[in-house]
Amino acid sequence: METGTSRVKRGMAEMQKGGVIMDVMNAEQAKIAEAAGATAVMALERVPSDIRAAGGVARMADPTVLEEVMKVTSIPVMAKARIGHFVEAKVLEALGADYIDESEVLTPADEVYHIDKRDFTVPFVCGAKDLGEALRRIQEGAAMLRTKGEPGTGNIVEAVRHMRIINGQIRKVQNLSKDELYHEAKTLGVPYELLLGVHESGKLPVVNFAAGGVATPSDAALMMHLGADGVFVGSGIFKSEYPEKFARAIVEATTHYQDYKLIAEVSKNLGTPMKGIEISKLDASQRMQDRGW
Amino acid sequence: MKIGVLALQGAVAEHIRSIEAAGGQGVAIKRTEELAELDGLIIPGGESTTIGKLMRKYGFIDAIRNFSAQGKPIFGTCAGLIVLADRIDGQEEAHLGLMDMTVARNAFGRQRESFETDLPVKGIEEPVRAVFIRAPLIKEVGSSVDVLSTYKDEIVTARQGHLLASSYHPELTDDYSLHAYFLKMAEEAAAAASR
Numbered sequence: 001m002e003t004g005t006s007r008v009k010r011g012m013a014e015m016q017k018g019g020v021i022m023d024v025m026n027a028e029q030a031k032i033a034e035a036a037g038a039t040a041v042m043a044l045e046r047v048p049s050d051i052r053a054a055g056g057v058a059r060m061a062d063p064t065v066l067e068e069v070m071k072v073t074s075i076p077v078m079a080k081a082r083i084g085h086f087v088e089a090k091v092l093e094a095l096g097a098d099y100i101d102e103s104e105v106l107t108p109a110d111e112v113y114h115i116d117k118r119d120f121t122v123p124f125v126c127g128a129k130d131l132g133e134a135l136r137r138i139q140e141g142a143a144m145l146r147t148k149g150e151p152g153t154g155n156i157v158e159a160v161r162h163m164r165i166i167n168g169q170i171r172k173v174q175n176l177s178k179d180e181l182y183h184e185a186k187t188l189g190v191p192y193e194l195l196l197g198v199h200e201s202g203k204l205p206v207v208n209f210a211a212g213g214v215a216t217p218s219d220a221a222l223m224m225h226l227g228a229d230g231v232f233v234g235s236g237i238f239k240s241e242y243p244e245k246f247a248r249a250i251v252e253a254t255t256h257y258q259d260y261k262l263i264a265e266v267s268k269n270l271g272t273p274m275k276g277i278e279i280s281k282l283d284a285s286q287r288m289q290d291r292g293w
Numbered sequence: 294m295k296i297g298v299l300a301l302q303g304a305v306a307e308h309i310r311s312i313e314a315a316g317g318q319g320v321a322i323k324r325t326e327e328l329a330e331l332d333g334l335i336i337p338g339g340e341s342t343t344i345g346k347l348m349r350k351y352g353f354i355d356a357i358r359n360f361s362a363q364g365k366p367i368f369g370t371c372a373g374l375i376v377l378a379d380r381i382d383g384q385e386e387a388h389l390g391l392m393d394m395t396v397a398r399n400a401f402g403r404q405r406e407s408f409e410t411d412l413p414v415k416g417i418e419e420p421v422r423a424v425f426i427r428a429p430l431i432k433e434v435g436s437s438v439d440v441l442s443t444y445k446d447e448i449v450t451a452r453q454g455h456l457l458a459s460s461y462h463p464e465l466t467d468d469y470s471l472h473a474y475f476l477k478m479a480e481e482a483a484a485a486a487s488r
Binding site for chain 2: 001008252
């Protein structure tokens with residue numbers, strides 16, 4: 001009997017496929033998310049848009065938030081640790097978090113090294129904006145990936161960009177000859193063996209979700225069309241006018257992303273979505289996607 | 294044999310790959326109309342609360358009960374096992390309520406307690422590589438249910454006539470023996486129906 005194997009960690013993410021993972025800040029929101037059909041919740045003290053507004057250093061949430069959410073839900077509970085902050089991650093593992101997000105939404109704790117995620121029994125999800133980042137995170141032990149997008153903006157453009165970049169790079173790698181692969185591994189800064197795997201299979205070896213800017217049911221469906229295995233919705237749900245209805249609509253649009261009549265139906269009368277931010281108006285220091293390397 | 298995999302949420306592609314490796318044809322099923330053309334149905338792993346909700350929403354509860362009433366085989370893994378059960382520990386409402394058994398969700402604990410192991414299964418020659426992920430357990434079964442395997446004295450594989458259920462994920466490995474076993478069930482059911 002073996003725990004924490006790569007198969008057990010990656011398998012957990014496989015079970016999330018086609019699903020929606022929702023940010024929640026307390027037990028009440030967690031219950032709404034579960035009732036709406038979320039496949040997991042991310043327990044946070046503040047959603048990304050509030051972190052953005054508050055400024056300062058964003059850290060791991062108070063453990064009581066995680067405990068409170070775990071107590072009321074039967075679905076998996078995820079939590080965020082700062083990039084490189086392996087002690088926050090160990091604390092989350094000790095608390096019983098089912099998945100840890102080493103996240104650029106929080107202020108990085110290390111400007112060089114990410115967490116050695118193989119040193120944990122619980123699986124990790126990490127953000128990536130290109131194939132190099134994706135494969136470096138996998139080499140460090142990430143069992144699931146997500147696009148970085150630009151969290152807390154309600155603007156899907158960056159998640160689309162990151163998904164398209166990764167897809168494009170995968171197609172390019174597929175068409176390289178074996179000798180060109182050595183050079184490409186050096187250029188991307190990734191291990192040759194992982195790149196060879198992508199060359200042969202034409203896909204990433206772990207599940208890849210969309211995250212960072214999903215604000216409507218159509219946004220979720222768009223990301224599924226672009227090849228996302230599922231969707232993270234952060235600020236979108238509980239910053240909208242009718243969170244319950246909105247959460248259900250996102251779940252349905254993710255399952256039936258090719259059924260436009262259904263998406264039209266669930267998109268009706270959702271009230272005012274979160275306001276959203278134009279990416280070019282963001283100061284360079286406020287771009288969360290540039291955190292992590 | 295054409296085997297459908299219910300594709301509302303969860304590990305659909307893995308089951309299709311395993312069924313094809315075992316010699317069958319696998320298709321993803323998103324609408325109730327698509328059930329008509331199948332010889333068997335797999336309800337995959339995922340989140341049972343999500344899958345159950347979407348099944349209700351899109352009319353799959355009655356459609357799959359109907360499919361089962363025709364004697365067509367159904368295989369539920371992990372969340373799929375929960376969905377098949379008559380009784381769910383601590384929950385008032387079951388989903389399909391087709392198999393005479395009581396199941397407990399997340400019976401092994403949280404993700405850090407998830408594991409894989411070699412598991413002997415009645416009717417399959419070699420032990421099956423079984424991946425348990427926040428897995429459920431079968432607490433008790435009715436007299437018409439055949440227990441195919443136990444792990445530490447708890448029931449983890451069971452069969453009731455044309456219905457098969459496992460707590461674990463055979464689709465996450467390169468061991469296709471349980472899928473081959475299910476394909477045989479589908480062949481037998483098809484042969485019985487044409488007689």
